[in-house]
Amino acid sequence: MSTQTMPGPAPGTARRLMVIIVGLAALVTLMLTAFALPSVNSGPHAVPVGVTGSQAATHSIDKALDDDQWHVTAYPDTTALTAAIQDRDVVGGLVVSDGGIELYTASAGAPSATAALTAVADAVAERQHATTTVHDLVPFTQDDPRGAGLSAAALPMILGSLFPAIVLTRLFPGHRGLRTRVAGVIAFSLVAGTAITAFLQFATGTVDGNFALTTLGLSLGMAALATTFIGLESLMGFAGIGIGSAVMMLMGNPLSALSTGPHWLPTGWSTLGQILPPGATGSLLRANAFFDGNGAATPALTLGAWVLGGLGLLLIADRKGSRGALRAANTDREKESEAENKARAGV
CATH class of the missing domain: 3.40.190 (D-Maltodextrin-Binding Protein; domain 2)
Incomplete structure (x- = not known):
């Protein structure tokens, strides 16, 4: 009676498994750090x-x-x-x-x-x-005296910028669809900024400032997120979108300080939160919706830098794609020329 032995794991499997386990543990630790540590140390800071x-x-x-x-x-x-x-x-x-x-x-x-x-x-x-x-001197509106709508805006803005990046990548993939994705992201940001402002101003009554000014600020914030996602995807594929969404949701969301104001977080965490697009968008929204644009310059410049960074990633990807397409075209021409030479030699 013969016995069969089970095949052993493929070479390197244990190492890959360990890398995955350590990576997931690091991700959980990052989530705990980003959500819990600032909350534990929250309070007035300078x-x-x-x-x-x-x-x-x-x-x-x-x-x-x-x-x-x-x-x-x-x-x-x-x-x-x-x-x-x-x-x-x-x-x-x-x-x-x-x-x-x-x-x-x-x-x-x-x-x-x-x-x-x-x-x-x-x-x-x-x-x-x-x-x-x-x-x-500057209270919340009577319809939303605690600013609940403002507090809840960070995560929808992140997810709202992530979904079009994924959809546009699916519909217009590769180097040929790169510029279409860029145009789609910009158009989406303008439409989404208008829609969010209309919701916060007319549906929940959370804000009551200048509609056009608030819309421009939110559109800039959506563009900062969406162009970053698209730029990362253009260079790294869906892994880039995964990295970008993890940073924005696990770090940008809890550190945005939309419900408290940035001075309620420890200094280092507060600074990081205001550098990331969700926090900068929240600060710009407060400035435009309640303070007639006072204090809007710094968050607007921050978001503009993120937009330029995302477009920079797209430009790098576009050039890499153009060089790849050129090499492919040259290879095809060389193959065609070689085939023609062989055909003549056969004649």
Whole structure:
């Protein structure tokens, strides 16, 4: 009676399996790091605030605010302080007088920092046996007083930019379809930016600023994401889309600070979040929708750099594809010439 032995694993299988396991473990760790670590360490981090009042009063406020949590700037009067808030130089400010404490905020710009600053103002007022009067200069809309629609916008924007990249790649593959994919992505970004703005402004009432300005900002954000996905795919295939979507969803989404404002994350995480397209898009949306474009320059330039980077990847892929097509054409001509020579020799 003969016995059969099971075939052993192919050479290198164990090594490939180990690489896959380590890679998946690293991915899970990255997800945990991106989602959990910033949340655990969330809180005010060098939040810019203003104070005005007598020298003794402003000095006492300055001492009451932790230097690691708050960055305090003194202003000569209330007018200068409120102008700084509306220009987004500070997120809020305290006016200290004999009659009590007046707190000026812009909750639509930094909701979590506003809540923390309110608690600080109440504590200071309690120690001085005074009262706190709150003036919210830039609140959320009455239809969405907590900005819930804004908080929920990051992931749909990422997925909304990912899907057309996949669809266009399927419909117009290869080097021949490259320019069609670029045109499709740009057209999609304009349409999607308009649609998202219309939804946030007319369906949920989350924003009520200049419609055209908000639309342009969101279209730029969608273009930054979509061109990046298309550019990575043009060089690396679907692996490029996988890498891009992993970075944007696992890092860009939790670090976007759409629900809290960027000053609520640790400094390094906050900076990274504002460099990535979801965070920059959120900051641009806040600037355009609530602050008449104040503070829009930095996120707009950031998103513009991502668009140029994506187009740069597409240009590299286009040149590589053109050289490949030229080599293929030369090879075909050489084969045809060789076949003709053989045919003549046979005659």
